[in-house]
Amino acid sequence: MTAAAPSPVPVDHDTLRAVAAGTFYDPHAVLGPHVGDGAVTVRTLRPLADRVVVTTATGSVDAQHESDGVWVALLPGTVVPDYRLEVTYGGHTTTVDDPYRFLPTVQELDRHLVREGRHEQLWQVLGANVHTYPGQLGEVRGTSFAVWAPNARAVRVVGDFNHWQGATHAMRSLGDSGIWELFVPGVEAGARYKYEILGADGSWRQKADPLAKGTEVPPATASVVVESRFTWSDDAWMTARAERDPHTGPLSVYEVHLGSWRQGLSYRDLAHQLTEYVLETGFTHVELLPVAEHPFGGSWGYQVSSYYAPTSRFGHPDDFRYLVDCLHRAGIGVILDWVPAHFPKDEWALAQFDGTALYEHPDPLLGEQPDWGTYVFNFGRSEVRNFLVANATYWLEEFHVDALRVDAVASMLYLDYSRQPGQWRPNVYGGRENLEAISFLQEANATAYRRAPGIMMIAEESTAWPGVTAPTSANGLGFGLKWNMGWMNDTLRYLQESPINRRYHHHEITFSMVYAYSEHFVLPISHDEVVHGKGSLYGRMPGDHWQKLAGVRALLAYQWTHPGKQLLFMGQEFAQQGEWAESRSLDWFALDDASHRGVQRCLTDLNALYRATPALWQLDETPDGFEWLASDEADLNLLAYVRKGVGTPPAVVVVNFAGVPHEGWRVPLPQGGRWREAFNSDAEIYGGSGVGNLGAVQAEPVTHYARAWSAEVRVPPLGAIVLVADDAPADDA
Structure with missing residues (x-):
């Protein structure tokens, strides 16, 4: 048969x-x-x-x-x-x-970790990843597409490789992980794509990939397959980074908006021009306003649509790597602004991703940010937390970024942030604390510090929330540093007063020392302070042109010698007169004026002094590093204090915010001997009047302000002097 x-x-x-x-x-x-x-x-x-x-x-x-x-x-x-x-x-x-x-490229362990919210290298399994397979008929190269869309009825990948018709590239559901996956042979780096998602409502939606590593140049919205071919040259930097604690060293940060520092530059142009400029001016780090892709340039990057893709406005992701690499080889660290608090409502991006509130919290009282017209992440959902925690490590590991400055932390901590009564929902204990966001921040910080030794996590937190920089083991948020918004607001408010009125506001300039050691602080004068009608630092200073520039120099000297790390937004280092706008370059023409070049030279010398004087940073985090010498000279608009290190000469700082000099003012000193005038913001080379102390003063055994030693000094108008002892601290200091 x-x-x-x-x-x-x-x-x-x-x-x-x-x-x-x-x-x-x-x-x-x-x-x-x-x-x-x-x-x-x-x-x-x-x-x-x-x-x-x-x-x-x-x-x-x-x-x-x-x-x-x-x-x-x-x-x-x-x-x-x-x-x-x-x-x-x-x-x-x-x-x-x-x-x-082909078998699934997302393995069972990966799916388990995603379900648990513990996949710390999520970008290696989700998104678009190029793979190569051997075969009897020849090697096969293609791209694995994988996306989390648990409430979808079907998902298809569309792109220029299938004429944007997705029926022939339907993806498979990988069970209760919520992941959909498909390997597409022949799709290589550079291909454009999106996902077509069939929601429970029967509607198809085209969505950019949440884990896309590249995008089209906005306003185009497709994702782009990326395969990095970059070879790093910063091994020395990365080795040293892993072995040091950056929180305890000198840190002066130049904050930059890439699109308007000098318009028209690519990442590779910036790699050379920005690196050279930062090297010349002496900053230790640059901080970049958000680089992750964003649809609207006017948001400055703070409304992110593709969290894993450096904006394509300035080039390929490998070009951004080149920028970081060049900065590192020059000895300059890179801080990146990171925005996990909220995301825009653009229908082609994360919003209502699979037809439901997936990344955003489904409760409008918890899931919408009224100030910015954005959605708030659902921090209590494990997969969403995983998306964000992995994103932090992605920038630190894949792009060698040295720190993340986390934006708008206060908006995450408080359920009633910018909300009126009845517009927010209390937590399970009836309080206003967002317990899920707190837990997320702790997890993100702990994971980042564990995976990338030598990095920093920095909080922009504008309230008095306790323990922002306390370790998570002590129930803190686990950040390494926090922006000192109180210092910034009090200082700028004080300086906007005419010198004749500053005596009535003296407490504003001294109050920062009441809480200076409650957290580990960065002193910021950021982009937010020179935009939206606030004017530039120059514009906020009272007086004529000379007085305005002198005021800026005095402020910088005060900032650079105050306990804490330093941050300055671009353009303020040469006292740009106009308010910053993202739509145009900085006013580089100001440097044609010798007085503005003088401010730039002043800042450059401050950075050199700061790096070379351990007393200005060695004990930033402890009261042992600071002492008032004269804090109540309100009628003179004058401050005097000493900065101290360990086994290093102390530095005495005298700052005069009055419009007149103080001749023969007796400064109390912590020890005898010769005190070298290491810096004077009123030096003629900076455009000042040249009131100074001929290079040095000699301490006299004259008791003043309960100090056994003192000296008469000339204190310049709207200026600051820094006196450094020739000797290490005396035993009787």
């Missing part, structure tokens, strides 16, 4: 129709190779094809059209061979590979 010929693995007609429409949740169960009845059934979806041939190393088999563009062929044997498809359309034949013959 003759054995019956093998038959294709059966599939019911309704399933075939769903597969053909690209709406079936598991197309791999139908398409691709399946062993059964003593043969290998191969099905492929090739609508409008005239002929399909399945070719192996041993021969070819014609496929038969089965239904709705689905073709089927039987290959002999029970082992799935390496095969290709020869597809003919209108007399033209092309050879292609079959996406549905």
